[in-house]
Amino acid sequence: MLIEFSVRNFKTFKEKATLSLVASNYDKDTREQENISIDKKFNLRLLKSAVIYGANASGKSKFLEALMFMRSFANSSSKDSQKGDKINVVPFRLNSETEKEPSEFEVIFSKENEMYRYGFEVDSNEVISEWLYHKPKTKEIELFYRDYQDFEIHPKKFKKGNLAVKEGLIRNNSLLLSLAAQLNDEIAIKVIEWFKSLKTISGLREEGYEGYTMHKTKNAEHRRKILDLLKAADLGIQDIKLQMLEPEKLPNDMPKELKEKILKEIQEDDAEFFSDILTFHKKYDDLNNVVETETFSMDKDESSGTKKFFALTGPILDVLENGYTLVVDELDSKLHPNLVCKIVSLFNSTDLNPRNAQLIFNTQDTNLLNSGLFRRDQIWFTEKNKFGEGKLFSLADFKSEDVRKNEAFEDNYIRGKYGAVPYLNLFENLIHKDLFVANENEK
Template sequence: MLIEFQVGNFLSFKDIVTFSMVASDINSQDTELDENNVFSVNQELKLLKTTAIYGANASGKTNLAKAFSFMRNFVINSSKEMQITDFITVEHFRLSTETENKPSFFQATFYLNKKTYKYGFKVSQDKVVEEWLFFQNKIKEYQLFQRNVNNNKFKINRKSFQEGLDLKEKTKHNSLFISVVAQFNGKISAEIIKWFANSQVISGSGTQDDFYKKVTLKLFESPLIKKDSINLIKDLDLSIQDIDITKEKLSLENLPSSIPDELKTMILRSSSGEFSSIQTSHEKYNENGEIIGFEKFDLEKNESEGTKKLFYFSALLLNALRYNQVLIIDELDARLHPIITHKIIELFNSKKYNQKSAQLVFMTHDTNLLNPNLFGSRLLRRDQIWFTEKNQQGATDLYSLAEYDDIAEDDPLEADYIRGRYGAIPFIGNFKNLLSNE
């Protein structure tokens, strides 16, 4: 379970910003909102099931997803994929001389196996500068290890982190110690790697749909996940009654005619020789409006972009709910009707469907989600609404609506946001010089 994420000197984040899933000490007029959207980890800690992040275009919403994605991928892969001569693909904040020669900062705090862990590192393009791991119980916080390359210091807790002993020399300057220890079957390290692996970062813009399609097809090998996904798609009123997936042999004939023959030949040579055909079933009616059978449609050719996105994401969403994952989705609402976006968020806020307290963090422009009059009640608490905004120097600030003390429960959040009360909106020019002939 994600508690907190911090990042600094990375992409548009100059100073360290903090994103938190900790529930604030607030009470909503709608008590069901507090009961459904918040869950207790223990007596001291309550976390949020969902959070929405709003902001103008290019304000840093996507960069927050990229920051967590970088940390996740570097933790998982730095030991097994990094060669000693490889550069680390991290990009510092480029709009200030203050940050040019400083490392980027990443830290995640999360709840795992009934303990709270705080893990982080500072990294430049050529080396891991610092790295640390702490855990805390109800009484105090313990340091498991601390690594500082500049001071040539490496402290390992011999009692609580024995798995890290004698592995210092096996850690490359451009690899993370936590990843190295996990490679040598360290129990704590392996569990932390698994936590990051189970925290998914997804782009809803469509640029990675082919990858999500492959993931969904793989997950569909489980009859349970396939059944759940089809039921979700049916419940979202897409008129689809079933989905059939078949393996077909790749040939020149079933490649698009727009592709040149030479390119088709190259594709055939480089592929496995098979592709998956995805067909949706729709009810077919006679002149009396009676169902007489089903008509099959090719998903890629005949269905809408929104329907395809829901298919690609359905198994990922349900997998997160079933296995208590953290899901970060950039542009969740892209290509989706507001009611469908609303229902997906409701699933994660639900006690019935989210019994294991999976967490959904999503970046969005859909202000309808802030309007209770459209859906009959509020969807999100104030601490579930976050904003990104750039200052005059191009650096992103990150803040929560819960930080505003003067907001009443019945304030029109959608209208106030659009009017600029909370910031995080674009400042539009007057188009004075647009289409000028001078």
């Protein structure tokens, strides 16, 4: 499970911003059974979900992008780059000092009943520092610390990494962790496996994972679960069927190169391509009796919200079944607020989420604040100051006498009690300036 993630000097965030999923002691009597997972070994109470609010351009998405960057760079820095390649990292650019400084990322997580702390600093040219700590029991052990190309490594507990350093295999623009995992270092592999279990998707562009969900429907049990979710969402869908792409029915206007590639993969690699999902709806007569079933195309006939929810079902089921962490940018886009609440409820449920999967997402949907689904420590905000610097803070950071457990979170947030809302007084000035009135000289 994700315990904590921190970022500094990345895009909107000049100073260090930390999202902690360690539950607050102030909310111990609020949804303790549903929303909390107990780590008895390390005496931790961990949150199963967290939501981030904030004004437009305040850093909601940029914070999640920081986590996505760390995941991507950890997974691929050694194998997907060459010597001299630039690192695609963006520092805080609205300050003349920080734009020249490295960006820093650190994550703390638990896997297989052990705790890890891993982080690095990078600029566009090289890795400045990198570190990995392992806590199998009560004591945290330093496995390695890197300062540019100088390494201090635990020779017994990080053998493959030690070998890679001795052989001079670590490039200045790649991570030791990434290479050590390629060399089959046991601990490095576990860390990389955790990063791979950190599922990050966009709520704005479901086409990136719709194919994954379509593929899942080939399995009868997965198809049943996906259909159960679709029925529970009250979308009117009674059944679904995967429609395979038939080579002889490829569109005439498809680019020749793409058509040849598909045909080659089908013939030589026995690959399968999906063209659509068919959905089946009840058809009624004038007396509202069911007379037959009507077939719809998911792509052509269903609403954008239905298409998005269908695409989400695959990643959601995968995460719940395996106890992964799901990070979604703009979860509420195209979805009804009540449906978003039901998705959150899946993760908070002790019955439907037995492996303690986690959901982290940002949203503009303030209805969730009054849904009763979240504790104060699960509600986070991003806010940007006049210098363009974003910060991240939790509702639990406020004094208990300032924010009570049962107060109207939505109303108070909208009227600005917690901050993290846009300052819109300039709109009043625009009215007084007659912005939309044609200039007399232009008539």
